[in-house]
Amino acid sequence: VVIVGAGFGGLQCAKALAGAAVDITLVDQRNHHTFQPLLYQVATAGLGADDIAHSVRGIFQHQPNVTFRLGTVVGVDVESSHVLVDPGPALPYDHLVLAAGAATSTFGVPGVAEHAFELKSVAEALALRNQVLTCFERADVEPAFVADGGLTFVVVGGGPTGVETCGALSELVHRVLCADFHALDMSAVRIVLVEATDHVLGGFHPRLRAYGLERLADMGVEVQLAAAVAGIEPTAVVLASRERIAAHTTVWVAGVRAVPMADALPFPKGPGGRITVGPDLTVPGHPSIHVIGDLADARRTDGTPLAGVAPVAMQAGRFVAQAIATGEPRVFRYRNKGTMATIGRNAAVTELPLGLRFRGFPAWVLWLFVHIMYLVGFRNRANVLVNWGWNYLTYDRAARLIVRPERDGSE
């Protein structure tokens, strides 16, 4: 069994095959699993990079049927059943599980790839942290920089990641940096959330959306709804309405598509380049190739697509593991256990099945609990608990370091 991708889906699949009489090779282009839902906290100095990532080899130290391979998948030879990996030899497979996840979708907007920050990896989160802190340092000595939008932070995309990033940025600025920079006027800081539709937190109940908007307004975040972005420049965001927002920092969390690897694979694709799969999560005509998580265009029986969230990928990973172990194809059914997003201190929204909805403090406590539970590794959990406890009690964000590479350390 070859599993491509050590995200939520790939990990669950490999773990669920622990007792099975199979040899598993897990391939990823990074040596660590990234807990993507908390990347925004690394970007806003609330957590360290090491708190939310975990060595893949470490996860499987005690599962002898898993071998890890660091490398990039450059193709799949379906004729000979081999996965082509760079560097190193190709990997033969009997069963292939593609779980390589999603990349940022620019929707063809010019300037996104060149000038916007993204939040899909630890390195990107650290780059954004460096950028935010450097803007404040520069503003402290260069008043013209502030007038030029140096302290304006635009977040494009009003989904959970965009809302969480805006909330965390606001807390960083108004609870921590205001004390760090005595001489700076924090009223010059603008945090702008730009969303193309007429609401934030799509996927949540309208009452929770309204609560989110209200909390964002309380935190000083300017929300621009029904605002499409026409282009991103180094020091401005241009909207379709021709409005220009002067900003040196733009975060693009507006959408995802399949990782570029998918484009090279000879399988039919659905929206966003996702690989079309049948109800058993295999590629039609290739019963030994499974696709799960954000890489798959999987549908419910009524034809609606499954959301690109961690619980879907995890359940699909376990489902595919069972299908491989038993050899019996079945139909994947996603059991929705709910969705959640946090806006700030004591403020979150949670939507559970059967119409159960929470907001405010109870939703926030539930959010904390679920995120700690799903972190990989006891040490990561303990560190995150220490940091969150510290942040909550002191209003501090201790990881506000600017660390730039002084040499790249490559061979």
Add this chain to the structure above:
Amino acid sequence: VVIVGAGFGGLQCAKALAGAAVDITLVDQRNHHTFQPLLYQVATAGLGADDIAHSVRGIFQHQPNVTFRLGTVVGVDVESSHVLVDPGPALPYDHLVLAAGAATSTFGVPGVAEHAFELKSVAEALALRNQVLTCFERADVEPAFVADGGLTFVVVGGGPTGVETCGALSELVHRVLCADFHALDMSAVRIVLVEATDHVLGGFHPRLRAYGLERLADMGVEVQLAAAVAGIEPTAVVLASRERIAAHTTVWVAGVRAVPMADALPFPKGPGGRITVGPDLTVPGHPSIHVIGDLADARRTDGTPLAGVAPVAMQAGRFVAQAIATGEPRVFRYRNKGTMATIGRNAAVTELPLGLRFRGFPAWVLWLFVHIMYLVGFRNRANVLVNWGWNYLTYDRAARLIVRPERDGSE
């Protein structure tokens, strides 16, 4: 008062002036204080970068007479009493405290700057961590890489940093990576400590030196004494004896000199480019300019130089603060409280005044205690305690992540 450098000396000086009626500007080229004695643990994946560094602005949030300035000092105009900082305007001073510390000294050995890893900053420690882990990943798929010295790690310099780095590397390899890489033969790993003199741990009592050598041998570290390095190449270290050690990774911790900034200053210099100071730690002829820590060539009354270690810098910082606050010049006397170095699990050496010497477990516990005490910030202490407890109980090194910049995030 302008203080250049937020290391041990600069921080102590600024803190000791907390109650004084002075305005302090603290300048550093990084926005954080780095706890340099533990950088080797970041390089060997025992600690995260955020655990041993602390935002300078955060340290002085509650000390209103301190202003921080992120920038590089490019010169001092002694005529007009201004410090030239890039970027931003020059800083006028009544009292100047130069505490910018040390840089790596290559002693003119060719290839050090180009091919060796150093351990003076968080970024350098992370680069070394990436390198070590990447070598093992590469060895796992490329047997020829091992034969070419891909798993040979040469550490040049047998002082405390070199010994600690070798010990930590050995534990990383033989306690953690051996379980990560089932298919790799760990007997192919060589850790070589190269030292130009005939002993390691210079500055310690011969009995403690012998203990250090013995422990290193137990841990599988090859120690080459009386071995001078003639040059460093990308894949080899060349000794003066013409011996070539094939190695893709060389760590250079053989010596320090004053930071390059010192070269531009119009003051007399001693060995290693350090600025010569009188018994009151001022530059002769410039009573308002103090130099402390690794940047100073300070001498005891018998003419012997003071060691370039944290306690000297900290005591000098407090001494200069008092001299500035009281206006009374006095003679600086260093009170030696001891020196310590750790070699590995349960193994350290400690030399206290009055000939008190410890080794093994008691020295190691003392080492742990002192390092936790001197870490800045409760959160850093709590995180380091959690990580050390975890590492000790599980033999794990949880921070073994390869994180390379995907974009540099600069403006």
